[in-house]
Amino acid sequence: MRARPSGVLIAPLLAAWLLTPTAAAAYTVYVTNEKDNTVSVIDSTKLEVVKTVKVGQRPRGIILSKDGKWLLICASDDNNIQVFDARTMEFVKNLPSGPDPELFVLHPSGNPLYVANEDDNLITVVDIETDRVLAEIPVGVEPEGMGITPDGKLLVNTSETTNMAHFIDTATNMTIDNVLVDSRPRVAEFTADGAQLWVSAEIGGTVTVIDPKTRKIIGKIGFEIPGVNQDAIQPVGVRITKDGKRAFVALGPANRVAVIDTATLKVERYLLVGQRVWQLGFTPDEKLLFTTNGTSNDVSVIDVEKLRVLRSIKVGRYPWGVVVAPF
Amino acid sequence: MQESAIDLLHRRSARGMSLRCALVVAALAGNLVFAAAAPDKATPRSSATGDVQRIAIVLAREVRDAPPPLSLLDVPPADDGIAGARLAINDNNTTGRFLKQEFTLAVVQNGDVGELIAQVKKTVESGAAFVVADVGPQAIVGLADALKDLGALIFNAGSGDDRLREQDCRPNVVHTAPSRAMLADALAQYLVWKQWRRWFLVHGTQPDDEAFAAALRRAAKRFGVKIVEERQFRHEAGSRRADGGHEQIQQQIPTFTQNVPAYDVLMVADEGGLFGEYFPYRSWDARPVAGTQGLVPTSWHPALEQWGATQFQNRFRRLANRPMRQLDYDVWIAIRSIGEAATRARSAEPAGMIAHLKSADFDLAAFKGRKLTYRAWDGQLRQPILIATAKLPVTVSPQPGFLHQFSELDTLGIDKPETTCRAYAR
Numbered sequence: 001m002r003a004r005p006s007g008v009l010i011a012p013l014l015a016a017w018l019l020t021p022t023a024a025a026a027y028t029v030y031v032t033n034e035k036d037n038t039v040s041v042i043d044s045t046k047l048e049v050v051k052t053v054k055v056g057q058r059p060r061g062i063i064l065s066k067d068g069k070w071l072l073i074c075a076s077d078d079n080n081i082q083v084f085d086a087r088t089m090e091f092v093k094n095l096p097s098g099p100d101p102e103l104f105v106l107h108p109s110g111n112p113l114y115v116a117n118e119d120d121n122l123i124t125v126v127d128i129e130t131d132r133v134l135a136e137i138p139v140g141v142e143p144e145g146m147g148i149t150p151d152g153k154l155l156v157n158t159s160e161t162t163n164m165a166h167f168i169d170t171a172t173n174m175t176i177d178n179v180l181v182d183s184r185p186r187v188a189e190f191t192a193d194g195a196q197l198w199v200s201a202e203i204g205g206t207v208t209v210i211d212p213k214t215r216k217i218i219g220k221i222g223f224e225i226p227g228v229n230q231d232a233i234q235p236v237g238v239r240i241t242k243d244g245k246r247a248f249v250a251l252g253p254a255n256r257v258a259v260i261d262t263a264t265l266k267v268e269r270y271l272l273v274g275q276r277v278w279q280l281g282f283t284p285d286e287k288l289l290f291t292t293n294g295t296s297n298d299v300s301v302i303d304v305e306k307l308r309v310l311r312s313i314k315v316g317r318y319p320w321g322v323v324v325a326p327f
Numbered sequence: 328m329q330e331s332a333i334d335l336l337h338r339r340s341a342r343g344m345s346l347r348c349a350l351v352v353a354a355l356a357g358n359l360v361f362a363a364a365a366p367d368k369a370t371p372r373s374s375a376t377g378d379v380q381r382i383a384i385v386l387a388r389e390v391r392d393a394p395p396p397l398s399l400l401d402v403p404p405a406d407d408g409i410a411g412a413r414l415a416i417n418d419n420n421t422t423g424r425f426l427k428q429e430f431t432l433a434v435v436q437n438g439d440v441g442e443l444i445a446q447v448k449k450t451v452e453s454g455a456a457f458v459v460a461d462v463g464p465q466a467i468v469g470l471a472d473a474l475k476d477l478g479a480l481i482f483n484a485g486s487g488d489d490r491l492r493e494q495d496c497r498p499n500v501v502h503t504a505p506s507r508a509m510l511a512d513a514l515a516q517y518l519v520w521k522q523w524r525r526w527f528l529v530h531g532t533q534p535d536d537e538a539f540a541a542a543l544r545r546a547a548k549r550f551g552v553k554i555v556e557e558r559q560f561r562h563e564a565g566s567r568r569a570d571g572g573h574e575q576i577q578q579q580i581p582t583f584t585q586n587v588p589a590y591d592v593l594m595v596a597d598e599g600g601l602f603g604e605y606f607p608y609r610s611w612d613a614r615p616v617a618g619t620q621g622l623v624p625t626s627w628h629p630a631l632e633q634w635g636a637t638q639f640q641n642r643f644r645r646l647a648n649r650p651m652r653q654l655d656y657d658v659w660i661a662i663r664s665i666g667e668a669a670t671r672a673r674s675a676e677p678a679g680m681i682a683h684l685k686s687a688d689f690d691l692a693a694f695k696g697r698k699l700t701y702r703a704w705d706g707q708l709r710q711p712i713l714i715a716t717a718k719l720p721v722t723v724s725p726q727p728g729f730l731h732q733f734s735e736l737d738t739l740g741i742d743k744p745e746t747t748c749r750a751y752a753r
Contacts, residue, residue, distance in 0.1 A: 100638065100641070118638045119638050119641050119642060121421055140421055140422055140425065141418045141421045141422060142635070142638055159422075160635065160692070161418055161422070161663075161692065162418075162421060162422040162425070163422075163667075163670065163692075164422070164425060166425075175425070178425040178426075180670065180671075183690055183691070183692040183698060184635075184692040202692075203690065203692035203697065203698045204690070204692075204698070205698075229735065231697040231698070231734075231735075232697075234696075234697075253696075
């Protein structure tokens with residue numbers, strides 16, 4: 001389960017890039033539809049749904065294995081994680097997950113998988129090769145967001161009712177610190193260099209930026225949109241560009257994605273997308289950003305360079321999570 | 328705290344049982360206190376050290392006699408409200424483990440208001456600074472006055488009486504139960520959105536029915552609704568359906584609702600649940616029924632799944648083995664507010680916690696899709712109100728288009744410019 005050397009990736013990507021009429025490379029975008037129990041598969045060049053696949057009940061969190069072979073889906077109401085072949089979308093196996101899995105993160109080495117069990121105040125650590133539960137880590141009430149440092153040493157989980165980011169040492173699976181953030185923290189995202197941790201608070205309406213080394217709060221980002229009620233601004237999904245310069249934050253029922261300059265922690269712009277925008281996913285080249293819009297049943301496509309919304313793509317009911325494969 | 332728990336229990340709906348007769352149910356109380364104080368099966372392996380701060384909470388219940396409900400489905404469970412308290416204590420303690428804070432619950436129950444107040448006062452004097460009350464309006468005022476110099480805060484989780492937020496308001500009381508005015512406004516907004524602006528109001532003979540009818544009249548005036556006719560329904564309490572009972576009701580309700588000027592909705596004010604359930608599908612004209620029965624405004628619904636509520640409902644069902652009711656939710660909010668105040672104040676010292684709870688910095692996430700806060704003028708919790716049938720939530724108020732210069736939630740209930748509460752303004 002080692003990361004694939006980058007050279008292997010580049011050849012097919014280049015070929016795809018040369019063959020397509022537009023400048024964008026061809027990637028595959030996977031979107032979980034929470035109410036339909038399906039995954040919509042989108043072609044990133046055509047920007048349309050090419051396949052809809054039946055999966056387990058209430059699919060939410062979705063990620064790819066580090067080698068890109070497997071698509072992992074939290075089937076929350078089935079209390080397991082389903083593994084699909086990412087290219088063929090054929091079912092591979094179920095992984096144990098503990099009750100009500102919602103979001104998860106893979107160790108940078110590719111294994112193990114850390115799963116937030118929303119109903120049980122636990123993080124379950126799962127070996128994805130042997131399908132065994134390695135450990136359970138008690139955390140706060142309603143664990144949700146999962147983040148891990150690039151070196152894999154520090155795991156972070158947010159708990160929605162406890163309102164904390166729990167810092168866990170992956171060597172010992174022990175909680176080493178807890179940082180109080182605003183109400184109902186949802187997503188925990190590290191910068192690519194691991195120097196900052198961004199935590200969104202849905203009900204608090206803020207994003208807290210934390211130094212993972214000292215566990216001190218570096219800054220807090222608030223949002224203000226003319227004509228939009230403050231209560232409707234509910235930050236959930238967070239994605240930061242690899243160069244660490246720009247962050248994108250999905251603002252839920254405010255129907256906008258905030259673009260943030262990470263140097264100043266100031267909002268540069270608000271991009272109008274579909275309704276109740278929750279999760280975000282970059283293409284590997286970071287040219288496009290896909291957003292899941294729960295109540296409008298669509299996905300918005302953002303041109304990352306021009307900061308423009310290109311179009312929306314109709315998917316299933318209540319799109320929840322999104323991930324993009326490098327093929 | 329556990330030792331001082333006083334547990335006198337009346338069976339709420341036992342017919343023929345004297346109100347004054349108190350039963351000591353030690354087993355229930357023992358379980359309760361144990362469940363509340365026991366640590367979760369999984370203790371976090373944390374490197375934090377230091378002394379544990381303890382926060383003691385009293386749940387005060389006035390045991391009231393009520394005739395059995397019309398429907399067997401509506402018989403209140405014996406742990407109505409108590410189960411909500413237990414869930415909140417568990418939630419607080421899961422969070423508290425990381426901050427070295429521990430929350431305990433003592434339940435005090437009595438059918439006699441005077442005795443209940445004396446028991447609660449004793450518990451507060453022995454160190455509990457937070458009282459969550461499921462009691463009638465008279466007992467709220469009595470408790471507030473008895474505890475006024477003890478630095479304690481009372482959460483009214485059981486009474487929607489508007490007088491407690493108005494002329495009888497007290498600075499040491501906050502209200503997690505929605506007021507009648509909030510409920511009536513929430514329902515009215517939806518009916519106005521539906522363009523059902525002509526109401527036929529039927530109310531019972533009890534003072535509570537009249538109070539809810541008054542809240543509906545106030546809402547009608549605020550939101551441009553015309554009440555085309557009002558009728559009082561006289562009903563003998565306890566005349567429940569027995570064998571063949573439907574024949575008489577089938578005759579009685581159509582006759583009662585005959586010859587009403589054209590109307591859109593039949594509004595019923597029957598807080599005791601003595602006759603309201605007889606109106607749907609039996610009125611002379613084919614009209615929907617709303618109010619205390621039919622389409623109802625409520626702070627909670629056992630089928631709510633939005634805003635992360637599914638996991639909350641699951642957690643409750645695992646604990647209590649039944650769906651969550653409005654009283655459970657209103658009690659849960661009260662105890663979670665105490666937990667949130669302790670977390671944010673990073674202290675178990677009551678004065679600091681109460682100051683934080685009443686400040687503009689306080690907010691609570693409570694599965695309503697936005698932050699809940701307490702109104703500065705009367706201590707009422709601001710919250711969205713669900714409009715629901717027995718099976719499903721239909722909508723949530725405030726409705727789109729009902730605007731407010733500060734918070735749309737303040738379009739529900741008595742707003743700052745209207746309040747007659749002076750205790751809060753001081």
